[in-house]
Amino acid sequence: MPSESRSGRPPTIHTVAARAGVSKSLVSLVLQNSPNVSAQRREAVLAAMAELGYRPDPVARSLVQRRTRTIGVVIDDLSNPWYVDLLHELRPVLHEHGLRPLLADGRTEPDAVNALSDLRVDGIALVGTPSPSAVAQVNELAGRLPVVVAGSREPRLATVDLVANDDDAGARAVTAHLVELGHRRIAHIVGEGEVGLIRRAGYEATMHGAGLAPETAQGDWTENTGIRVAMDLLRADDRPTAIFAANDLAAVGVLTAADELGLRVPEDLSVAGYDDDFFSRMRRIALTTVDPHITDVGREAGEVLVARLSGDTRSTATRLLRPTLVVRSSTGPAPGH
Amino acid sequence: MPSESRSGRPPTIHTVAARAGVSKSLVSLVLQNSPNVSAQRREAVLAAMAELGYRPDPVARSLVQRRTRTIGVVIDDLSNPWYVDLLHELRPVLHEHGLRPLLADGRTEPDAVNALSDLRVDGIALVGTPSPSAVAQVNELAGRLPVVVAGSREPRLATVDLVANDDDAGARAVTAHLVELGHRRIAHIVGEGEVGLIRRAGYEATMHGAGLAPETAQGDWTENTGIRVAMDLLRADDRPTAIFAANDLAAVGVLTAADELGLRVPEDLSVAGYDDDFFSRMRRIALTTVDPHITDVGREAGEVLVARLSGDTRSTATRLLRPTLVVRSSTGPAPGH
DNA sequence: CTGAAAGCGCTTACAG
DNA sequence: CTGAAAGCGCTTACAG
Numbered sequence: 001m002p003s004e005s006r007s008g009r010p011p012t013i014h015t016v017a018a019r020a021g022v023s024k025s026l027v028s029l030v031l032q033n034s035p036n037v038s039a040q041r042r043e044a045v046l047a048a049m050a051e052l053g054y055r056p057d058p059v060a061r062s063l064v065q066r067r068t069r070t071i072g073v074v075i076d077d078l079s080n081p082w083y084v085d086l087l088h089e090l091r092p093v094l095h096e097h098g099l100r101p102l103l104a105d106g107r108t109e110p111d112a113v114n115a116l117s118d119l120r121v122d123g124i125a126l127v128g129t130p131s132p133s134a135v136a137q138v139n140e141l142a143g144r145l146p147v148v149v150a151g152s153r154e155p156r157l158a159t160v161d162l163v164a165n166d167d168d169a170g171a172r173a174v175t176a177h178l179v180e181l182g183h184r185r186i187a188h189i190v191g192e193g194e195v196g197l198i199r200r201a202g203y204e205a206t207m208h209g210a211g212l213a214p215e216t217a218q219g220d221w222t223e224n225t226g227i228r229v230a231m232d233l234l235r236a237d238d239r240p241t242a243i244f245a246a247n248d249l250a251a252v253g254v255l256t257a258a259d260e261l262g263l264r265v266p267e268d269l270s271v272a273g274y275d276d277d278f279f280s281r282m283r284r285i286a287l288t289t290v291d292p293h294i295t296d297v298g299r300e301a302g303e304v305l306v307a308r309l310s311g312d313t314r315s316t317a318t319r320l321l322r323p324t325l326v327v328r329s330s331t332g333p334a335p336g337h
Numbered sequence: 338m339p340s341e342s343r344s345g346r347p348p349t350i351h352t353v354a355a356r357a358g359v360s361k362s363l364v365s366l367v368l369q370n371s372p373n374v375s376a377q378r379r380e381a382v383l384a385a386m387a388e389l390g391y392r393p394d395p396v397a398r399s400l401v402q403r404r405t406r407t408i409g410v411v412i413d414d415l416s417n418p419w420y421v422d423l424l425h426e427l428r429p430v431l432h433e434h435g436l437r438p439l440l441a442d443g444r445t446e447p448d449a450v451n452a453l454s455d456l457r458v459d460g461i462a463l464v465g466t467p468s469p470s471a472v473a474q475v476n477e478l479a480g481r482l483p484v485v486v487a488g489s490r491e492p493r494l495a496t497v498d499l500v501a502n503d504d505d506a507g508a509r510a511v512t513a514h515l516v517e518l519g520h521r522r523i524a525h526i527v528g529e530g531e532v533g534l535i536r537r538a539g540y541e542a543t544m545h546g547a548g549l550a551p552e553t554a555q556g557d558w559t560e561n562t563g564i565r566v567a568m569d570l571l572r573a574d575d576r577p578t579a580i581f582a583a584n585d586l587a588a589v590g591v592l593t594a595a596d597e598l599g600l601r602v603p604e605d606l607s608v609a610g611y612d613d614d615f616f617s618r619m620r621r622i623a624l625t626t627v628d629p630h631i632t633d634v635g636r637e638a639g640e641v642l643v644a645r646l647s648g649d650t651r652s653t654a655t656r657l658l659r660p661t662l663v664v665r666s667s668t669g670p671a672p673g674h
Numbered sequence: 675c676t677g678a679a680a681g682c683g684c685t686t687a688c689a690g
Numbered sequence: 691c692t693g694a695a696a697g698c699g700c701t702t703a704c705a706g
Contacts, residue, residue: 013700026676026677029675031700038676057698057700060400066682078424259621351683359692362686397684
């Protein structure tokens with residue numbers, strides 16, 4: 001093992017300098033690819049580094065450079081796998097720029113934003129609908145740290161960039177799809193937070209535009225609530241012939257409720273969701289839904305953060321990606337059509 | 338904003354000391370709850386900290402203490418949501434001990450272990466089947482850093498703790514369940530790596546014990562391969578009446594293949610998986626499977642790491658949690674029983 | 675092109 | 691109980 005000195009500690013620039021017969025400063029310059037180093041000395045230093053297995057200590061570097069090359073990622077709810085696709089594209093963007101995600105669960109860690117800020121992260125990404133405490137803490141940061149919100153529509157602060165999909169357009173598209181299939185009684189299970197409100201508004205606008213009466217029931221983002229709410233809706237005398245749930249997890253709950261009540265999908269009931277979660281693609285589920293291009297949201301959120309870190313001082317903005325309607329076999333013509 | 342000094346930089350122990358009229362060392366002692374500080378001075382320091390909004394810089398602390406309170410978490414494949422439940426319990430354990438997970442994707446980042454080690458993480462958790470390069474890098478670490486493997490059965494190195502479920506027992510339980518249902522032709526779709534081999538061995542042992550001939554087909558952990566392999570198996574003249582797939586994702590592929598071929602589940606074909614992934618609980622899927630208690634695996638992995646960091650020097654060990662058979666509606670009596 | 679010095683914000687012995 | 695000093699491993703002006 002050439003990588004350890006006699007002291008048992010990993011080599012430092014000091015060790016390298018001694019080995020190469022130069023000063024510590026010179027080693028540092030080589031480390032930073034400074035052009036002001038003669039080829040001969042550069043070679044000597046590089047050779048010494050290789051022999052010793054030298055790896056620069058990022059902690060020391062962080063201390064003097066005042067940046068940790070670390071991004072705090074606060075995920076609203078680590079147990080909801082919705083964030084998986086988003087993280088999948090966010091991480092490589094950070095990685096390309098020498099940044100790493102430091103994870104926190106916003107749900108179980110109300111102080112996450114402050115904690116990450118104390119840790120001197122270089123920036124923060126809020127993934128999913130942030131908790132009120134997270135919003136308050138971001139507000140207090142007052143732009144001292146770049147913050148990007150990914151996949152949510154709040155908070156809309158002057159100091160925060162936001163990347164999401166156009167929830168209004170998505171909700172309109174899926175509602176219009178159901179209207180075109182001849183459905184008149186189309187219920188909507190409402191989601192939480194700003195995203196829930198926007199999807200609901202898109203649904204209502206489309207219903208009104210078609211001369212139909214909206215019918216909403218409050219839900220959340222979970223499958224269980226989807227089951228419960230759908231049960232109530234479907235047991236009514238004049239039950240809807242279509243249900244648009246605010247997300248796929250809730251829509252799967254609707255499927256379950258329909259199975260439970262002996263209703264065939266889509267013959268007796270059309271079901272649509274939102275998010276295009278990976279399980280929605282399973283043929284057993286085959287859910288009509290809206291693809292919010294969440295991996296693109298993740299990538300763009302990473303790019304925004306990277307740009308801010310490299311000095312982009314343009315005013316913060318909201319970027320809305322255009323979502324796509326994905327028609328699968330959970331929706332079909334209204335009964336009698 | 339009382340938290341910033343005129344210089345625009347956050348307050349340091351120096352600022353606090355000046356404000357409280359004491360030396361820097363004293364501030365440091367207060368920070369560490371040293372008993373050797375008079376109540377009066379302690380109060381003065383605490384008050385100064387509060388007024389200034391002082392937050393100790395963990396970077397400086399890391400440099401001198403030689404630990405970053407950060408754990409590198411290498412997830413074999415960030416796009417396979419299998420790890421979600423594991424992370425869900427691993428993170429809180431770390432958090433309770435002032436540690437945070439620094440994420441890496443083992444699949445897209447072959448150098449992840451070295452990179453995290455260079456970053457001076459205090460320990461490493463390998464989640465899922467590690468890549469060969471990750472194994473090699475862990476081997477090179479030679480115990481310089483505590484490493485725990487969670488949810489996999491490899492590598493079995495003298496320097497590595499391992500927490501997983503008893504894949505052999507789980508595979509035996511699910512196979513026995515199918516045998517008891519009267520199935521004679523039970524095929525197994527084999528998974529990858531050591532875990533795949535162990536589950537296969539459990540299946541084969543149980544088949545032999547029941548006087549039945551094992552029938553295996555090589556798969557991987559994906560749904561698509563599950564579909565393809567199941568198609569081949571089910572199109573054969575003497576098709577199996579039951580298929581045990583090495584994980585739930587592949588089992589869902591089997592369900593899809595069965596639907597495609599017009600086979601009813603479980604009347605014509607019983608299907609079982611392994612992992613009890615969250616989608617398996619959806620009533621549309623309702624997969625008979627093995628619950629490996631992955632959240633417990635995550636928690637124990639975290640506890641092992643924490644123990645190592647607090648000086649536990651007992652020889653490394655493998656902990657195998659007892660898995661549980663979960664019978665749902667995808668399995669039933671063999672045709673004719 | 676190169677080296678000696680100062681400093682990043684802490685902690686840790688070491689004296690008193 | 692308290693303070694002055696050294697040092698963690700780097701980078702950053704600053705002289706030559």
